[in-house]
Amino acid sequence: MLGQYLPVVVLLILAFLFAALSFVASRLLAPRRPHDRKAAPYECGIIPGRETPERFPVRFFLVAMIFIVFDIEIVFLYPWAVAHGGLGLFGLVAVLLFSLAVFESFVYLIGNGALEWGPVRRVRHAVSPARTSTSTIRRAGVREVGLEGRTIGDESGRAA
Amino acid sequence: MDAAVFIVSAVVVLTGAAGVLVARNPVHAALFLVQTLFGVAVLFVLQDATFLAAVQVIVYAGAVVILFLFVIMLLGVDRAEDLGIEPIAGQRSVAAIVGASMLGLLLTVLLVGVDGPTGARGANAALGGAEDNTRRLGEALFTDHVFAVELTALLLTVAVVGAVVLARRVRGPLQPMPVVTVASATGSDDASATGSDEATATGDDPAAEADDEGEAG
Amino acid sequence: MLAVATPEVLWWALLPVLFLSVGGLLLLTVASLVRRLPDWLPQAWTVVTGLAVLVACVPMWCEVRDEGPRTTLAGSVAVDGSTVLVTAVLAAVVVAVALLARPYLRREDLPGVEVYVLLMLSAAGGVVMASADDLIVLFLGLEILSIAVYVLAALHLRRIESQEGAMKYFVLGAFASAFLLYGMALVYGATGSTRLALVAEHLSATVLVDDSMLLAGIALLLVGLAFKVAAVPFHAWTPDVYQGSPTPVVAWMAAGVKAAGFAAMVRVLVTSLGTHASDWAPPVGVLAVASVLVGAVVAVLQTDVRRMLAYSSVAHAGFLLLGVQAADADGTAAVYAYLVVYALLATGSFAVLTVMGGDGDAAHHLDDYRGLARRRPVLAGAFTLLLLGQAGVPFTGGFVAKLGVLAAAVADRGYWVAGLAMLGAAAAAFVYLRILVSMYLEDPDAEAADGSTGPAVPLGARVVIGVACAGVLFVGLVPGPLLDLARDAVPVLVGS
Numbered sequence: 052m053l054g055q056y057l058p059v060v061v062l063l064i065l066a067f068l069f070a071a072l073s074f075v076a077s078r079l080l081a082p083r084r085p086h087d088r089k090a091a092p093y094e095c096g097i098i099p100g101r102e103t104p105e106r107f108p109v110r111f112f113l114v115a116m117i118f119i120v121f122d123i124e125i126v127f128l129y130p131w132a133v134a135h136g137g138l139g140l141f142g143l144v145a146v147l148l149f150s151l152a153v154f155e156s157f158v159y160l161i162g163n164g165a166l167e168w169g170p171v172r173r174v175r176h177a178v179s180p181a182r183t184s185t186s187t188i189r190r191a192g193v194r195e196v197g198l199e200g201r202t203i204g205d206e207s208g209r210a211a
Numbered sequence: 212m213d214a215a216v217f218i219v220s221a222v223v224v225l226t227g228a229a230g231v232l233v234a235r236n237p238v239h240a241a242l243f244l245v246q247t248l249f250g251v252a253v254l255f256v257l258q259d260a261t262f263l264a265a266v267q268v269i270v271y272a273g274a275v276v277i278l279f280l281f282v283i284m285l286l287g288v289d290r291a292e293d294l295g296i297e298p299i300a301g302q303r304s305v306a307a308i309v310g311a312s313m314l315g316l317l318l319t320v321l322l323v324g325v326d327g328p329t330g331a332r333g334a335n336a337a338l339g340g341a342e343d344n345t346r347r348l349g350e351a352l353f354t355d356h357v358f359a360v361e362l363t364a365l366l367l368t369v370a371v372v373g374a375v376v377l378a379r380r381v382r383g384p385l386q387p388m389p390v391v392t393v394a395s396a397t398g399s400d401d402a403s404a405t406g407s408d409e410a411t412a413t414g415d416d417p418a419a420e421a422d423d424e425g426e427a428g
Numbered sequence: 429m430l431a432v433a434t435p436e437v438l439w440w441a442l443l444p445v446l447f448l449s450v451g452g453l454l455l456l457t458v459a460s461l462v463r464r465l466p467d468w469l470p471q472a473w474t475v476v477t478g479l480a481v482l483v484a485c486v487p488m489w490c491e492v493r494d495e496g497p498r499t500t501l502a503g504s505v506a507v508d509g510s511t512v513l514v515t516a517v518l519a520a521v522v523v524a525v526a527l528l529a530r531p532y533l534r535r536e537d538l539p540g541v542e543v544y545v546l547l548m549l550s551a552a553g554g555v556v557m558a559s560a561d562d563l564i565v566l567f568l569g570l571e572i573l574s575i576a577v578y579v580l581a582a583l584h585l586r587r588i589e590s591q592e593g594a595m596k597y598f599v600l601g602a603f604a605s606a607f608l609l610y611g612m613a614l615v616y617g618a619t620g621s622t623r624l625a626l627v628a629e630h631l632s633a634t635v636l637v638d639d640s641m642l643l644a645g646i647a648l649l650l651v652g653l654a655f656k657v658a659a660v661p662f663h664a665w666t667p668d669v670y671q672g673s674p675t676p677v678v679a680w681m682a683a684g685v686k687a688a689g690f691a692a693m694v695r696v697l698v699t700s701l702g703t704h705a706s707d708w709a710p711p712v713g714v715l716a717v718a719s720v721l722v723g724a725v726v727a728v729l730q731t732d733v734r735r736m737l738a739y740s741s742v743a744h745a746g747f748l749l750l751g752v753q754a755a756d757a758d759g760t761a762a763v764y765a766y767l768v769v770y771a772l773l774a775t776g777s778f779a780v781l782t783v784m785g786g787d788g789d790a791a792h793h794l795d796d797y798r799g800l801a802r803r804r805p806v807l808a809g810a811f812t813l814l815l816l817g818q819a820g821v822p823f824t825g826g827f828v829a830k831l832g833v834l835a836a837a838v839a840d841r842g843y844w845v846a847g848l849a850m851l852g853a854a855a856a857a858f859v860y861l862r863i864l865v866s867m868y869l870e871d872p873d874a875e876a877a878d879g880s881t882g883p884a885v886p887l888g889a890r891v892v893i894g895v896a897c898a899g900v901l902f903v904g905l906v907p908g909p910l911l912d913l914a915r916d917a918v919p920v921l922v923g924s
Contacts, residue, residue: 152364
């Protein structure tokens with residue numbers, strides 16, 4: 052009975068062995084000569100301007116949360132799919148009501164822009180006509196490199 | 212065979228649980244939690260509850276712990292709290308005593324009363340064949356427990372709405388923090404936040420800045 | 429494949445849950461599809477939904493009275509008098525909170541659709557708790573109710589106290605839920621079913637050789653439920669949460685959550701585990717006395733009116749537990765009557781507090797009430813009536829309610845419990861007296877005295893306070909109808 056899970060166990064052991072071997076091999080083979088610049092967050096030469104106030108926007112958390120919600124929906128759909136022959140119309144109505152309520156939260160998320168990513172929508176207005184290379188350099192002086200092109204503070208198009 | 216698998220997975224579960232408590236690094240604690248949940252999945256398999264085992268791995272070990280890790284990363288792994296200070300003196304020793312006695316009580320109940328806790332209805336009788344398992348579960352869910360299933364959908368919706376509301380960007384300035392005053396008339400358990408009228412303007416709250424950043428969308 | 433027998437559904441019995449949940453979800457959908465919703469629409473929709481539930485309760489009550497109680501959905505939902513009564517209370521509180529919420533949200537400049545959505549969904553959870561005939565359903569109802577309330581408590585995103593209170597509430601609430609769930613698991617293990625009717629049937633038909641597992645389960649259930657209704661020693665969250673949360677939400681916590689919690693407690697303990705009353709009644713009695721005494725004494729020490737009322741709500745929970753520990757029909761009826769009266773008192777009182785909070789919801793210190801009688805005589809008068817009601821002064825509803833539970837306790841020979849509770853009631857009266865003294869006898873602050881007339885009272889709050897006062901007076905003068913209603917509402921288990 053439990054014999055059918057033997058491949059899973061073997062795979063598990065292999066995975067552990069591989070991970071352990073990798074650690075040991077890297078410890079044995081790789082030269083370890085750390086210094087300041089190597090240990091810096093960006094090894095590519097950009098010196099971080101300031102401490103970031105937070106690591107991830109809360110948006111990431113929302114996505115993880117939504118993932119769980121739909122994960123659980125699938126968990127309920129699966130037994131229904133297996134048993135639906137015997138359940139008939141009653142089961143169909145039940146599962147439709149269930150899915151509708153969960154789907155509703157999806158509509159809410161999209162309506163609130165919780166799933167919108169990337170730069171804000173009105174990106175073509177971002178570069179003002181008055182902007183020249185000197186003003187860009189001046190802005191770079193106040194450490195806003197990487198933020199141009201994003202209209203910070205322009206939230207009007209979005210129900211926050 | 213069954214006994215051996217049970218013992219091994221029980222050890223996995225318990226060491227994982229102990230690891231969650233002992234680990235200093237929260238990421239390690241989350242990984243120990245994965246270990247525990249995985250061990251529980253093996254126990255489910257042992258009980259012929261294959262569907263539950265799969266759900267355990269997919270939802271708990273997969274999704275829920277990932278969510279935990281997200282929160283740990285959001286807050287910052289290195290931002291450790293100083294656990295050396297007890298906010299309320301003597302709290303921890305009392306908590307330890309109460310917790311230990313509670314554990315002892317439950318263990319006594321479960322171990323001593325193991326013979327006669329229930330008079331009827333074997334709740335864990337064999338379901339008859341692992342293939343049947345998921346179908347039986349589906350039938351039970353959508354007949355006897357159909358109301359609970361529908362309520363789950365409602366619960367999930369509440370959770371989504373709650374997450375969006377709480378993750379929302381704060382509009383306008385934060386209100387000043389109330390100054391903690393220990394007025395002579397306050398009770399012993401009442402040392403927090405009574406003097407809201409004596410609040411001083413500490414408007415420069417870091418949380419306000421944190422919300423301006425990263426919410427460019 | 430053979431067709432499986434599917435349970436029958438009494439749709440009329442599910443109407444309250446359907447109204448509240450579909451109402452909440454519809455509002456949520458409309459709000460996410462339509463960008464600019466008119467300001468009044470969510471509130472009006474919530475009020476209409478609440479009133480629809482109230483209206484639906486009338487035929488349900490008649491049906492239950494004429495045809496007797498029954499269960500539906502394979503015995504997971506009970507349809508009896510207590511279901512209908514508590515549903516009606518919850519619906520009325522939803523209407524009141526919706527009326528209070530809009531002016532509050534506008535004053536505090538908070539976004540305002542989700543409040544109503546969460547309120548309705550939370551109420552749906554409360555109705556589920558009140559009608560649950562199955563431990564799993566009960567737990568799900570409790571979680572729907574609680575999670576929505578945790579979020580509502582944190583709703584004032586700019587007040588750090590709101591966040592703090594919600595955090596405390598959430599962490600402790602999660603613990604309490606775990607206790608409850610563990611208790612349910614043990615009760616299931618000891619009796620072999622999660623259906624309350626089957627649990628009762630099993631316990632009355634069999635004599636357990638060793639009931640330690642059942643007793644441990646009951647103990648854990650008791651912890652989980654006592655947390656929900658804020659009984660000492662599981663009350664520690666109450667003052668901070670009541671102080672921090674938006675005041676209309678506190679009205680819902682005090683009136684709605686408590687009603688749902690006690691409905692669930694009565695159903696589980698008195699109705700389903702009634703055979704073991706001799707085991708759980710003494711601890712409940714201890715909780716009751718501790719709640720009354722601690723609530724009353726610590727309330728006296730507070731200077732913030734919301735914290736005072738928080739502790740007084742702990743004391744009220746103690747009185748309600750007094751009715752539960754009697755473990756008979758009289759005690760249960762007294763609990764329901766108390767719940768109705770307390771819903772009126774709590775909603776009215778917190779409506780006054782909502783108005784008094786002022787900009788930023790901060791003016792809740794006792795000093796802010798100085799000389800209110802001179803500035804706002806009608807408001808002060810209404811608050812006086814509500815406070816006297818809470819104190820249990822004769823000719824108010826509070827007297828009728830307190831008398832009911834005390835009589836039930838005495839009839840059950842719980843003399844010392846009743847005596848200590850009376851002592852607590854006397855101490856609690858001092859709390860309300862302090863607020864009254866501040867309102868009537870002390871002079872207003874210098875700046876408040878010159879010309880300012882105190883806070884403006886919005887129409888919604890006027891309606892809520894007015895109805896609450898009228899209800900409290902009516903019950904106090906003509907207690908008969910309420911007592912009859914409560915007596916008819918005593919739940920009966922129906923085998924599925």
